[in-house]
Amino acid sequence: xxxxxxxxxxxxxxxxxxxxxxxxxxxxxxxxxxxxxxxxxxxxxxxxxxxxxxxxxxxxxxxxxxxxxxxxxxxxxxxxxxxxxxxxxxxxxxxxxxxxxxxxxxxxxxxxxxxxxxxxxxxxxxxxxxxxxxxxxxxxxxxxxxxxxxxxxxxxxxxxxxxxxxxxxxxxxxxxxxxxxxxxxxxxxxxxxxxxxxxxxxxxxxxxxxxxxxxxxxxxxxxxxxxxxxxxxxxxxxxxxxxxxx
Amino acid sequence: xxxxxxxxxxxxxxxxxxxxxxxxxxxxxxxxxxxxxxxxxxxxxxxxxxxxxxxxxxxxxxxxxxxxxxxxxxxxxxxxxxxxxxxxxxxxxxxxxxxxxxxxxxxxxxxxxxxxxxxxxxxxxxxxxxxxxxxxxxxxxxxxxxxxxxxxxxxxxxxxxxxxxxxxxxxxxxxxxxxxxxxxxxxxxxxxxxxxxxxxxxxxxxxxxxxxxxxxxxxxxxxxxxxxxxxxxxxxxxxxxxxxxx
DNA sequence: TCAATAGTGTCTTTGAGACACTATCCG
DNA sequence: CGGATAGTGTCTCAAAGACACTATTGA
Numbered sequence: 001x002x003x004x005x006x007x008x009x010x011x012x013x014x015x016x017x018x019x020x021x022x023x024x025x026x027x028x029x030x031x032x033x034x035x036x037x038x039x040x041x042x043x044x045x046x047x048x049x050x051x052x053x054x055x056x057x058x059x060x061x062x063x064x065x066x067x068x069x070x071x072x073x074x075x076x077x078x079x080x081x082x083x084x085x086x087x088x089x090x091x092x093x094x095x096x097x098x099x100x101x102x103x104x105x106x107x108x109x110x111x112x113x114x115x116x117x118x119x120x121x122x123x124x125x126x127x128x129x130x131x132x133x134x135x136x137x138x139x140x141x142x143x144x145x146x147x148x149x150x151x152x153x154x155x156x157x158x159x160x161x162x163x164x165x166x167x168x169x170x171x172x173x174x175x176x177x178x179x180x181x182x183x184x185x186x187x188x189x190x191x192x193x194x195x196x197x198x199x200x201x202x203x204x205x206x207x208x209x210x211x212x213x214x215x216x217x218x219x220x221x222x223x224x225x226x227x228x229x230x231x232x233x234x235x236x237x238x239x240x241x242x243x244x245x246x
Numbered sequence: 247x248x249x250x251x252x253x254x255x256x257x258x259x260x261x262x263x264x265x266x267x268x269x270x271x272x273x274x275x276x277x278x279x280x281x282x283x284x285x286x287x288x289x290x291x292x293x294x295x296x297x298x299x300x301x302x303x304x305x306x307x308x309x310x311x312x313x314x315x316x317x318x319x320x321x322x323x324x325x326x327x328x329x330x331x332x333x334x335x336x337x338x339x340x341x342x343x344x345x346x347x348x349x350x351x352x353x354x355x356x357x358x359x360x361x362x363x364x365x366x367x368x369x370x371x372x373x374x375x376x377x378x379x380x381x382x383x384x385x386x387x388x389x390x391x392x393x394x395x396x397x398x399x400x401x402x403x404x405x406x407x408x409x410x411x412x413x414x415x416x417x418x419x420x421x422x423x424x425x426x427x428x429x430x431x432x433x434x435x436x437x438x439x440x441x442x443x444x445x446x447x448x449x450x451x452x453x454x455x456x457x458x459x460x461x462x463x464x465x466x467x468x469x470x471x472x473x474x475x476x477x478x479x480x481x482x483x484x485x486x487x488x489x490x491x492x
Numbered sequence: 493t494c495a496a497t498a499g500t501g502t503c504t505t506t507g508a509g510a511c512a513c514t515a516t517c518c519g
Numbered sequence: 520c521g522g523a524t525a526g527t528g529t530c531t532c533a534a535a536g537a538c539a540c541t542a543t544t545g546a
Contacts, residue, residue, distance in 0.1 A: 021310050022268035025340075025351055064267050064349050068340035092338045092353050094271075094314035103310050105271055105353075107338050189525075204509050206527070211508080229524040230516040435498075452500070453535050460534095475497040476543040 023094075023103035027072045028059035028157065030090065030164035031080060031111040033118070034181050034197050038133040039168075041143050041161055042080055042118075043153070045128035050100050051154035055132070055143070057161070059106065072109040080129065081119065086112040086180035091163050098156045106155075110164040112180040134165065136200060141165045165198075172198055176217055179237040187225050187232035188212060219244070269340075269349035273318045274305035274403065276336065276354060276410040277326060280427045280443050281361045284379040285414075287389050287407055288326055288364075289399070291374035296346050297400030301378070301389070303407070305352065318355040326375065327365065332358040332426035337409050344402045352401075356410040358426040380411065382446060387411045411444075418444055422463055425483040433471050433478035434458060465490070 031042040043055040058079035062071040069087065077083050087109055094105040120129060132143035132151065141162045142150035152158065171177050178194050192208050212218060219238045224231040238244050277288040289301040304325035308317040315333065323329050333355055340351040366375065378389035378397065387408050388396035398404065417423050424440050438454050458464060465484045470477040484490050 023271050023308065023310065025269050025271060062269065062340070062351070064269065065342050067342060068338060068351070089337060091335060092314060094308070094353070096311050096313060105308070105314070105351075107340065107351075187525085204511090205525090206510085206529095207508050209526075214507095226517080227524095228518060229522085230518095230526080232525055433498085450536050450538090451498090452502095452537085455499075457535080472544080473497095474545060475495080476499080476545095478498055 023105050024099075025062045026059050026104055026106045027062055027068060027075055027109060028057040028106050028160060029072050029076050029087075029109045029111050030057055030161055031076065031082070031113060032164065032168065032181075033113050033115045033131065034194050035115040035131065036133065037193070037197055038135070039141075039165065039198060040115075040131040040133050041164075042129065043132050043143060043151070044079060046154055047127075054154040055128075055145070055151050055157075056154035057108075057157045062107070068107050069109075072107075072111075076111060081121065081124065082111075082113055082117060085117065086177065088167075090160070090167055093156055093160065095156065106160075108160045108163070110167055112168070112177060114181055114183045116183055134161070169198055176237065176239075179217070182237070185221060185223060185234040185236055187234060188218075189232060191218075269351050270345075271308045272305050272350055272352045273308055273314060273321055274303040274352050274354050274406060275318050275322050275333075275357050276303055276406055277322065277328070277357045277359060278410065278414065278427075279359050279361045279364070279377065280440050281377065282379065283439070283443055284381070285387075285411065285444060286361075286377040286379050287410075288375065289378050289389060289397070290325060292400055293373075300400040301374075301391070301397050301403075302400035303354075303403045308353070314353050315355075318353075318357075322357060327367065327370065328357075328359055328363060331363065332423065334413075336406070336413055339402055339406065341402065352406075354406045354409070356413055358414070358423060360427055360429045362429055380407070415444055422483065422485075425463070428483070431467055431469060431480040431482055433480060434464075435478060437464075 033040050033042075042058065044058055046052055046054055046056050058075055060071070060075045060078070062068060066074065068089065072087055072089075073083070076085075076087070088111075090108040090110045092105060092107045096103055098104065098106075115131075118131075132145065134141050135144050135150070137150055140158075142158065143153070143161065145151040153161065168177065172195060178191060178198075181194050182190060188209050191212060192203060192205065195208070196203055217238060218235040221234045221236055223234040225234055236244055279286050279288075288304065290304055292298050292300055292302050304321055306317070306321045306324070308314060312320065314335065318333055318335075319329070322331075322333070334357075336354040336356045338351060338353045342349055344350065344352075361377075364377075378391065380387050381390050381396070383396055386404075388404065389399070389407065391397040399407070414423065418441060424437060424444075427440050428436060434455050437458060438449060438451065441454070442449055463484060464481040467480045467482055469480040471480055482490055
């Protein structure tokens with residue numbers, strides 16, 4: 001973005017970037033999906049102190065030559081094997097005591113993926129990488145561990161997850177992010193289930209269908225979903241500019 | 247937030263925070279107000295390279311022991327003399343080339359203030375600290391300099407200003423941030439002017455008044471604004487919990 | 493009295509919810 | 520045929536826009 005101007009060159013060469021103490025900067029990615037009628041978050045068991053053995057969001061240091069979003073995509077690929085999905089910057093958490101080692105400022109991202117896109121390899125499972133359903137407990141969203149109890153996450157990652165859910169819930173109604181949680185083809189009822197899961201309330205069927213169809217963001221395909229009962233028409237998401245998903 | 251656990255202590259003591267190269271972290275504050283039927287942004291002329299002589303947002307390095315929000319409030323006070331105003335984290339800009347000196351990641355904040363709260367001292371004016379009206383040019387928001395032409399700002403600060411305006415515009419209708427741009431007492435027409443200025447369109451008077459009054463966020467006072475014509479009732483902003491502004 | 497702004501009453505339009513209805517599949 | 524889900528027609532209600540109207544001041 002910013003290109004050095006000729007008159008700045010001399011100053012730049014004499015600039016000493018070690019003059020100030022610098023915090024560490026990391027990215028953490030809150031990868032969310034919808035499955036089994038619940039929002040689910042991808043967590044990873046920590047193998048090193050601090051918080052060894054506790055669950056945390058995938059994350060890592062930002063390298064000196066990569067953008068924040070590039071760092072988030074790299075971390076996502078390295079730690080979960082997922083690529084080319086919806087990713088949005090969420091919030092930057094910088095409380096001086098959020099990491100007991102040293103000053104670490106983390107730029108948190110939310111990522112959304114249809115659950116079919118994530119293949120948990122045996123090797124990943126060995127690292128205790130898995131989906132945690134999220135339940136609303138006393139007004140706070142918390143991932144539920146295998147024991148059925150709410151997990152306390154490492155660092156301030158519990159707060160990051162809560163913030164991510166707020167963001168997704170808020171943007172659900174006036175953006176098209178819901179489609180990022182669905183496969184390429186889906187039925188109107190499937191979109192409605194995604195909305196109902198995230199908003200945690202039932203929606204009126206007729207009004208919901210009207211709204212989606214009148215928004216002009218889906219296109220019917222020739223296929224239908226069969227299985228037991230009346231088959232349901234399949235749709236694809238189309239961007240406002242007319243582009244379809246790959 | 248995160249308190250060190252006993253079992254982490256040994257690890258913490260052996261941790262070397264110089265192991266990784268660290269970027270610099272700054273905060274930049276986009277201080278906005280409404281005056282003369284325009285959104286205005288506070289800019290400051292740079293006295294050092296890079297971009298010496300160009301205008302930029304107030305900003306500065308985050309100290310190792312202060313939170314991001316504390317840093318933003320400190321910068322705001324040091325560079326503009328303003329304290330105790332609405333402040334909200336906006337977005338973190340971290341393109342590797344956004345600062346030609348070295349890697350600088352900046353956490354941008356939006357701040358809102360009623361224009362009467364800002365007193366530009368002679369000393370501040372000598373530093374070329376002043377309000378720039380913002381105009382929409384070719385879909386992009388840009389501050390208009392004294393010459394009447396759109397100013398190109400230092401670094402990526404033009405992008406920060408655009409992002410800030412988008413944020414304020416988006417939150418105007420479903421939050422109470424508009425009141426942060428008004429003095430303690432105001433008329434309904436004055437609120438409407440703030441909305442119209444930020445949204446850049448006329449609003450229907452009857453519907454607007456209904457909406458504000460039915461939202462229950464203002465309380466009439468005994469005073470009225472006189473001046474030439476029919477006096478207008480004065481109102482105060484009341485939080486949902488009933489608290490009034492100081 | 494007039495100009496100018498404050499403030500109101502009411503009709504229309506729009507979109508969401510409620511709810512009952514029809515349609516189509518499988519067993 | 521009956522159970523189950525897909526999909527529709529229509530009534531009601533709430534909120535926003537349009538617009539015309541009344542109210543109150545100072546000059």
